[in-house]
Amino acid sequence: MERWLLPRPKAIGFVMKLKYAIIGTGAIGGYYGGRLAHAGNEVHFLFHSEYDYVKSHGLIIDSILGDFHVSPINAYRSTADMPACDVVIVAMKSTQNGQLKEMLPPLLHKNTVVILVQNGLGMENELAEEFPNTTIMGGIAFICTFRVGPGRISHIDYGHLTVGVYQNPQDEILDQIRKDFENAIVPFTIAPDLNDARWRKLVWNIPYNGLTVVLNTSTEVIMKTESSRQLVRDMMLEVVVGAGACGVDIEREYVNDMLRMTDSMKPYSPSMKLDFDNSRRMEIRTIYSNPVRIAREHGYLMSKVQMLEQQLQFLQSEMDKNEK
């Protein structure tokens, strides 16, 4: 936390030009990275299977705010080929976070800021064990976006990004990041308390992600059916109590806000439902297991949340069997 020991960020005149890396160019990373690039920032994108396609065709974003095309694009297959960057946005699934220990070092210089734009709880803590001197932040995307095909992303609603500091804050860089996003027409909030922001996001993520998978349905049908709507409310209240046990005060009215917000959402499949339907591993550990464990360590068992975790783990293990 000895901020005065950190060198000042590289500035050109009064404008700091930050170099961005996007690790995990899926629907979220592709959208935010695409916005930054489209607004004139230097952005380097890591791709896996889509590398060849995107290298020749660029990245197309169909957005409710106007479609755009990132081409040519700084695309890479491996972080070993990428330059060190000022801001590394990690937007891959948290199921792959075990790879960050190997992937991140080529991207880091002394002042690099790493932002984990991921769902769940506990990711920053895990990363900090490997990178105790790096500036680590967490990012919470409030956005409806999905991949429609190779190099093509559809953005259908919202877009807000909230970022909070986990360790080694660098206020000036963070302020520039905020300006860069705002210039790229991404609503951007700096959360005073990352833990508070992460728990608030869980109030939504925990019921809808898992229940759309287990009940094989959509948020819309869940909301229109009395029994499942009540279950969503029960689980949200459990998460609020769990957060409270961990020292995060969320007003009960927030639950009603989330229900109303979901009522007014376009029909939408949460990311875990898309993962499940496409036989990708689900983010059970960060969205369910970590919150259940952490709340329990603070004295409260989120019983229904734990049950959903157990059901999802069952479905994941069945999925794993089928892949063998």
Next chain:
Amino acid sequence: MERWLLPRPKAIGFVMKLKYAIIGTGAIGGYYGGRLAHAGNEVHFLFHSEYDYVKSHGLIIDSILGDFHVSPINAYRSTADMPACDVVIVAMKSTQNGQLKEMLPPLLHKNTVVILVQNGLGMENELAEEFPNTTIMGGIAFICTFRVGPGRISHIDYGHLTVGVYQNPQDEILDQIRKDFENAIVPFTIAPDLNDARWRKLVWNIPYNGLTVVLNTSTEVIMKTESSRQLVRDMMLEVVVGAGACGVDIEREYVNDMLRMTDSMKPYSPSMKLDFDNSRRMEIRTIYSNPVRIAREHGYLMSKVQMLEQQLQFLQSEMDKNEK
């Protein structure tokens, strides 16, 4: 409860010949009624869609204890055509219990014993409101049996029937019923406390019936997967605590007994899974809603059980939509 006012049952010499009616000749009613008929008792069976088939072909039971054939058979389409009987065994789904008010009266004489061989809680109470002067008992079948086709039942494991008195006991008739079942090679126990027996059955029924539906699997896979096995145990313990709140003491070791018993069972789909797979209404009210409500009225919320109830109600309402 004024037992001394009840006339003595009709006896021939020292042997009382009881006349039986089976209401709901599915896998359970067909098996027990078939056993009684095969052993020489007078049994009258109510059928619906299978009436014509059974009238000409009789009822075939493929049993691990030896196959047998009930033919000719006393089959009926309506209770209005049936004689009054000494013992009425109700083995239809509890979802249809609303019809009993109309169905039962032709079958009843002054001393008729009605036995509800059904799963769940609260059925006897509901029936007693309509028939306050009738002898009402509850029956709990511990049996693996299923319908394989019209007039054909397969009995693959177990067979025990436990019966307990709800109101207006008639000890001599009950003793004769016990003898009749034992003569028909059906292990038969008279439970001193029906409520205790019903809650003990719920310890098994609650986790396995609903979870095989929601997770679309079998008891065997549930038991072999760590997460779902733990969930079953969690739910069983909730039911034990719920029973305790209602004054029914079940020792915790009973949970381990149930788990071990299930480990050694043949792969089996609980009745609710069969109902769901065949688009029949599920017995959610008696197996889930009543126990959750009753335990809550006694001060304990079975939280995971309630969640399973909510999930099942969601699936039921989706099923209802598809039927419209």
